[in-house]
Amino acid sequence: MQLDFHYYATAAAALIAGYDPDQSIKTGFFSQMTDHCSRTFLSGIKAPLNAATTQLMLELMESGSDPVSMQDITRIWASFHFLPADLKAQVKGSILYKSKYRLICGPDGALAGETVRLAKREGTIEAAGLAMHVLADTWAHRYFAGTPSLVINNIGDDLEELIPGEDGFTRRPVKFRHSLTAEDDPENGIYNNSLNNYSEKSVMVLGHGRAGHLPDLSFARYVYMPAWGDYRQVIKDNPKEYYNAFCQMVYALKYLRGEVGEFETGVYDYEAAEPYGLRIKEILEKRQLDACEDWKAFLKENWDVVPGDFDTRAAEKEYTDAPDSKKDDTAIGRFVLAALAQKSMVSGSIFRSGNLLAGFSADPGKGKGIKDFMKLKDYLGRRGTDD
Amino acid sequence: MTNAGRVRNILFALIQTAAAVYMIAEPADGYVFVAVILSFSLLLMGAKTIIYYFSMARHMVGGKRMLYMGVLLLDAGAFAVSLDSIPRAVVLLYLFISHAFSGVIDVLRVKEAKDSGYPFSKFTLATGIINLVSAALCIVFINSERTAVYIFCAGIIYSAITRIISSFRETRIIFIN
Amino acid sequence: MEDLEVSLRRRSDTLYVSGSAMIIFGLWSVIRFTLSLTTHDAVVTEQLEQNYDPAAIADKQVYYFLVYVLSYGLLGMDMLLRLLVGLGARREGKGRKSGMGYAVLSVFMLLWEFWQLLLVILNIFEGRAYVMDVVITPVVQFSCLLCAAELSWNAVKVKLIKRRLKKEVRDAA
Numbered sequence: 001m002q003l004d005f006h007y008y009a010t011a012a013a014a015l016i017a018g019y020d021p022d023q024s025i026k027t028g029f030f031s032q033m034t035d036h037c038s039r040t041f042l043s044g045i046k047a048p049l050n051a052a053t054t055q056l057m058l059e060l061m062e063s064g065s066d067p068v069s070m071q072d073i074t075r076i077w078a079s080f081h082f083l084p085a086d087l088k089a090q091v092k093g094s095i096l097y098k099s100k101y102r103l104i105c106g107p108d109g110a111l112a113g114e115t116v117r118l119a120k121r122e123g124t125i126e127a128a129g130l131a132m133h134v135l136a137d138t139w140a141h142r143y144f145a146g147t148p149s150l151v152i153n154n155i156g157d158d159l160e161e162l163i164p165g166e167d168g169f170t171r172r173p174v175k176f177r178h179s180l181t182a183e184d185d186p187e188n189g190i191y192n193n194s195l196n197n198y199s200e201k202s203v204m205v206l207g208h209g210r211a212g213h214l215p216d217l218s219f220a221r222y223v224y225m226p227a228w229g230d231y232r233q234v235i236k237d238n239p240k241e242y243y244n245a246f247c248q249m250v251y252a253l254k255y256l257r258g259e260v261g262e263f264e265t266g267v268y269d270y271e272a273a274e275p276y277g278l279r280i281k282e283i284l285e286k287r288q289l290d291a292c293e294d295w296k297a298f299l300k301e302n303w304d305v306v307p308g309d310f311d312t313r314a315a316e317k318e319y320t321d322a323p324d325s326k327k328d329d330t331a332i333g334r335f336v337l338a339a340l341a342q343k344s345m346v347s348g349s350i351f352r353s354g355n356l357l358a359g360f361s362a363d364p365g366k367g368k369g370i371k372d373f374m375k376l377k378d379y380l381g382r383r384g385t386d387d
Numbered sequence: 388m389t390n391a392g393r394v395r396n397i398l399f400a401l402i403q404t405a406a407a408v409y410m411i412a413e414p415a416d417g418y419v420f421v422a423v424i425l426s427f428s429l430l431l432m433g434a435k436t437i438i439y440y441f442s443m444a445r446h447m448v449g450g451k452r453m454l455y456m457g458v459l460l461l462d463a464g465a466f467a468v469s470l471d472s473i474p475r476a477v478v479l480l481y482l483f484i485s486h487a488f489s490g491v492i493d494v495l496r497v498k499e500a501k502d503s504g505y506p507f508s509k510f511t512l513a514t515g516i517i518n519l520v521s522a523a524l525c526i527v528f529i530n531s532e533r534t535a536v537y538i539f540c541a542g543i544i545y546s547a548i549t550r551i552i553s554s555f556r557e558t559r560i561i562f563i564n
Numbered sequence: 565m566e567d568l569e570v571s572l573r574r575r576s577d578t579l580y581v582s583g584s585a586m587i588i589f590g591l592w593s594v595i596r597f598t599l600s601l602t603t604h605d606a607v608v609t610e611q612l613e614q615n616y617d618p619a620a621i622a623d624k625q626v627y628y629f630l631v632y633v634l635s636y637g638l639l640g641m642d643m644l645l646r647l648l649v650g651l652g653a654r655r656e657g658k659g660r661k662s663g664m665g666y667a668v669l670s671v672f673m674l675l676w677e678f679w680q681l682l683l684v685i686l687n688i689f690e691g692r693a694y695v696m697d698v699v700i701t702p703v704v705q706f707s708c709l710l711c712a713a714e715l716s717w718n719a720v721k722v723k724l725i726k727r728r729l730k731k732e733v734r735d736a737a
Contacts (some may be wrong), residue, residue: 057496058496061496061511062511064553091446092446093446094442094443096442096443097442097443097446100443147429150444150447151443151444151446151447151450154447154448154449156448156449156577191519198452198453200439200443225448225573226448227447227448227449227450228446228448229448230446230448230570230574231448231570231571231573231574231577232570233573321544429699448577449577449579449581451578451581451582452581452584454707455581455584455585455588455589455707458704459589460589460703461571461590461700461703462592462596462700462701463592463596463703465700465701465704466596466599466600470599470600477599536615541573
């Protein structure tokens, strides 16, 4: 998903869930921060690099294809953007193939539930924002895996867009090109995607690169054959899935606020979203590459809330100005802790399921610790939890 | 990387450098060595691709392409190995394609980072330019056996240097729950 | 009906890939033959000059010239057949209109590849093969046979499935 949904739509979901405007904007802000918090960003403010929740294209290009680099990429992308739906999915194939297949992202998996419950235990707005990002992406990025893999993430050249018309939908083949600078052209069905160099470990086949931005465009409906699908076609109806994501966020945020007792996957608060449903669906269905203005107008119309543009400078300054002993109490400090906890939870779950694609996981205190994660261990100790 | 891994990496890099220096000093022997390495590397690529097909790609839509690609590479490698001598032009063409491709990719990466407003790696830019210059030299000096040897050895020495650099980079392999 | 559609997609893709592979293998044969000529040509000429008198060399060179012409002629015919079969298979694989001509010709390709495989095996048993010929050539030749077999088989199956699907759509209407 893009900034328009992660920032503004998440803020709207928070408002519907009963958060006040300031909290709602912060929730949206830290949801979007998940797409911003790279090692480059963190090293600029001297924050722990292991809390990176994304990787810039340059960082990806410079990482190697050795197992350690692959594990590093998988930990980040599987934890924050392509949360695995079923770590025990059954499929025929070699151990390596099964491991990759089991990282396929999808909504309502066990890890999605754990993500929200973890944010509840964290208890901060920053953790809530991060959890909403992860939750929303399980809908947009479903059918792709957060690890470089040709055999999972490749798509055929027969992807067709379903264009709504008066008599239903018409199929229009999508033309892909590999331009680095040209914009997508939805009017003519021309989109950018990554080049296929037929390499299993290439970053070109990480996540939904082969489908370009289509999964992140709320208006897109398309049908294609995923590489893992044994020639079965899947239909991706983004307007419907994004609306489900929105209603699930409302429900999750109510749980985080304490209004709902337990969080269950597969539950979406359609009722709460219903008064705004028509307008939301209108925004989602509009064929535009950037829906920020529409979402801003939506927030203004309904709550008279006008969030500023996404700008991290104030948060960065707060973090860099704080003394070392107080950095964890800043907004970015809390986000860092939430990111470490999320990454730890997901990577540990992947490891415990017998899958080594995210590398080895160890409990703190056993053997040499990593400085960044000692911070998490200390924080959990201060919070008084046996996680 | 473990300390044992670092030592292994550095030793391998030293062997690579020694081999490159020998080939530069004895270009006639060096050329034969280059041809043999290229032949076996084609053979190996073919075998790896076929193994990849049977272990992974046969489950993938369109995966059979990998089988045929592997067979083709295997045949090309076997053919190259069986030749008494490989025409100079073929070796230089192979080096040209390999360096040109790497060079273009590096320059495009840097351009993308620059266009997106991100900091770009001067090292990657330098590598890209060096690769493109090497590719150009392959064509300009296509009649010289020494060109093939010098360009190939430059690639080996570069690989040895990056191997040594990466040996001293911090890597995290254990994750903390 | 969904299973039929899945099967159609799978077989169409196999047709497309087999057709492409058939053409590329043919091109590679031409390239390989040309490369082997350029590397062996100098050796052949040297041997001719060492072992034969000048008058006989002229005859031998005419002889070798005729051999080259015949070889390229045969390769050319092989390439033409491959193009007809391969392009037809690719067209059918992409869902465009294609007759059964390519499927009929593909049977000839299948028999040809089978014959080639037999020759390779014979070479091995008669001790005429190099190390690479014992290990790799059979693998390569078997793959060519597999490609031709898959192409022929799926050419027929795709037509049958399309006919069945048309019938089912008609019946449903």
